[in-house]
Amino acid sequence: MTGTTTDVGTYVYxxxxxxxxxxxxxxxxxxxxxFPEDELTDRHHEGLVDRSRASSDYFRLLVRDPEILxxxxxxxxxxxxNVAEGLPRxxxxxxxxxxxxxxxxxxxxxxxxxxxxxxSKRADLVDLLLDEGVSxxxxxxWNAIVAAAAALTATPIAFEAGHVERLRDAxxxxxxxxxxxxxxAFFNWANRLMLSIGRPIAPAEEAP
Amino acid sequence: xxxxxxxxxDELTGLAPGDPxxxxxxxxxxxxxxxxxxxxxxxxxxxxRDFPLVERALVAAFATRLTADDETAEFYAFRARAxxxxxxxxxxxxxxxxxxxxxxxxxxxxxxxxxxADGRRYEPGIRTRDVLGERLASALAHAHLLTYRPRESDAAxxxxxxxxxxxxxxxxxxxxxxxxxxxxxxxxAGLRVLATSAGPTPTHDxxxxxx
Numbered sequence: 001m002t003g004t005t006t007d008v009g010t011y012v013y014x015x016x017x018x019x020x021x022x023x024x025x026x027x028x029x030x031x032x033x034x035f036p037e038d039e040l041t042d043r044h045h046e047g048l049v050d051r052s053r054a055s056s057d058y059f060r061l062l063v064r065d066p067e068i069l070x071x072x073x074x075x076x077x078x079x080x081x082n083v084a085e086g087l088p089r090x091x092x093x094x095x096x097x098x099x100x101x102x103x104x105x106x107x108x109x110x111x112x113x114x115x116x117x118x119x120s121k122r123a124d125l126v127d128l129l130l131d132e133g134v135s136x137x138x139x140x141x142w143n144a145i146v147a148a149a150a151a152l153t154a155t156p157i158a159f160e161a162g163h164v165e166r167l168r169d170a171x172x173x174x175x176x177x178x179x180x181x182x183x184x185a186f187f188n189w190a191n192r193l194m195l196s197i198g199r200p201i202a203p204a205e206e207a208p
Numbered sequence: 209x210x211x212x213x214x215x216x217x218d219e220l221t222g223l224a225p226g227d228p229x230x231x232x233x234x235x236x237x238x239x240x241x242x243x244x245x246x247x248x249x250x251x252x253x254x255x256x257r258d259f260p261l262v263e264r265a266l267v268a269a270f271a272t273r274l275t276a277d278d279e280t281a282e283f284y285a286f287r288a289r290a291x292x293x294x295x296x297x298x299x300x301x302x303x304x305x306x307x308x309x310x311x312x313x314x315x316x317x318x319x320x321x322x323x324x325a326d327g328r329r330y331e332p333g334i335r336t337r338d339v340l341g342e343r344l345a346s347a348l349a350h351a352h353l354l355t356y357r358p359r360e361s362d363a364a365x366x367x368x369x370x371x372x373x374x375x376x377x378x379x380x381x382x383x384x385x386x387x388x389x390x391x392x393x394x395x396x397a398g399l400r401v402l403a404t405s406a407g408p409t410p411t412h413d414x415x416x417x418x419x
Contacts, residue, residue: 009370010363020319031363032376064377067249068384071242078238085235103311104320104359133323155310155356156276157397161405174402178232181398182239189391195358196350196383197366199316 009033015201018106021130023117024203026110031198034060049073061197072189079182087172087179090119091145095180097126098134098149099187107200108191144170148177149184215240216247220280220396221403229403243392250385251287258378263344264385265291266299271351271386272393273303279400280393298339299348306330306352313357327356346372351386 010031018026034057035044045051047066050073053059062069080096083089093116100109113130117123128136134150137143144166151158159181167177217223217240223230233240251264269288272281288296312327330352332345340348346369353361369379 009376010366012363017316017318020317031366032379062380062384064380065249065253065384067254068246068381068388071245071249072384072388074242075239075246078236078242082236082238104313104315104323106317106320152394152398153311155274156307157278157394159394159398159401161401164402164405174228175232175235177402178229178236178399181402182236182395185391185394185398188394189387192354192358192361192387192390193383195361196354196387197380199362 013199013201016206018110018200018202019206021101021106021109021113022203022206023110023113023123023127023130024205026107026203027201028058028107028194028198029201030057030061032061034058035063036060046070047073049077058194058198062193076186076190079179079186085175087176087183088119090116090122091142091176092179092183093119094126094129094142094145095149095183096187096190097129098146099153099184100191101129102134102150102153103188103191103195105187105191105195108187108194110200110203112187141170144172145180148180149187152181152184153188215244216392217243217396217399220283220392221399222279223399223403227403229399233399243395246388247392250381250388253381258375259381259385262291263347266295266340266344267347267351267382267385268389269296270299270303270348271355271389273300274307274352274355275390275393276397277307278393278397280389280396284389295340295344298336302330302332302336302348308356310356311358313360315359316362329357342372343374346374347382350382354383354386355390 011029013029015029037054037060040054043066044063047063047069048054048059049070059069080089080092093112096112097109097116100112109130113126117126125138125142128138129146134146138146148159148163148167151163164177167180172180217233221229265288268284272284285296285300288299306328308328310327312325314324315321330349332340332348337345350365350369353365366379374382
């Protein structure tokens with residue numbers, strides 16, 4: 001998708017915003033010009049980590065600072081994909097979706113709601129989180145994870161010993177609680193970044 | 209033989225080798241190393257032409273003080289004072305005056321209008337813009353926006369940075385810096401809470417038995 005440029009350099013788009021939080025495939029468009037794909041150097045490819053990311057406007061805008069993009073990408077992958085031990089993937093994604101729901105990142109919430117639904121097979125509960133927000137009734141274990149993620153996402157940070165106790169009572173050990181902390185905290189990075197440099201566009205099925 | 213370096217999360221949490229939470233962190237070596245690499249990429253960059261180090265230090269002191277009056281805010285205030293003591297006092301006074309609760313804001317999405325919430329916005333005053341310059345003042349305004357009402361971030365916010373002299377590359381790094389700090393401050397805060405309410409840490413064997 002291409003936008004039109006205003007005189008000072010941000011793009012303008014006609015594409016509609018999504019209606020609300022959704023598990024459908026939300027699009028995303030950049031406010032500023034991504035780095036040109038045909039000018040990418042080795043340093044840029046290092047920053048992108050995966051060569052396939054060169055086709056994404058989001059990553060080619062971020063690759064304007066390759067070193068922080070690379071470190072961010074590796075933190076992201078380890079927090080969510082390294083499941084040799086610790087919290088199940090579904091619940092890391094739940095923490096990500098909950099943080100995104102609180103901050104209001106409709107794009108991030110859609111991606112991680114899909115992952116949470118896929119890995120948990122509980123699309124019904126994930127949809128409740130999207131529709132009702134972090135006070136939705138999801139069963140005690142998920143409620144405890146969502147409450148911890150929401151408290152960590154609040155400013156000032158509201159995460160306290162009671163959240164840790166509730167997670168322990170729900171059966172999480174300290175490595176798993178640390179995974180909740182990192183998953184929710186990471187989306188306080190991802191949500192702000194995504195919302196700062198572009199905006200979501202409605203899924204195809206919402207088109208008038 | 210690796211060269212011992214400071215680990216920023218150890219600094220912010222007071223963790224020492226052998227602490228239970230230190231042991232947990234070492235079970236996620238990539239996260240541990242790359243969080244540090246993120247800090248290094250932002251505060252010891254390959255080049256700082258588009259976002260000078262002094263400005264990075266000042267924006268970091270502002271953003272972390274907005275988020276919490278905690279060890280992380282103190283750490284970045286200390287570093288900012290070392291870089292530019294005079295402007296740090298202005299930046300910290302602005303942060304204290306502009307600190308509020310979030311996230312809040314109005315959604316662009318039609319179906320989320322019932323969730324719109326209002327709160328205190330921040331606009332650097334004429335005297336502040338005089339002391340800090342338009343570039344830095346506009347960066348503080350953007351940091352306040354991303355910290356408290358990221359859902360309201362839009363093209364107009366970036367136009368304002370461009371008009372104040374920010375390049376596209378600089379805006380990308382500024383966005384990364386404020387957003388990274390939101391992550392780092394929460395990891396540190398979360399681990400400090402976990403450390404003071406430490407429970408039994410199961411070994412790998414325990415986990416297999418309970419699985």
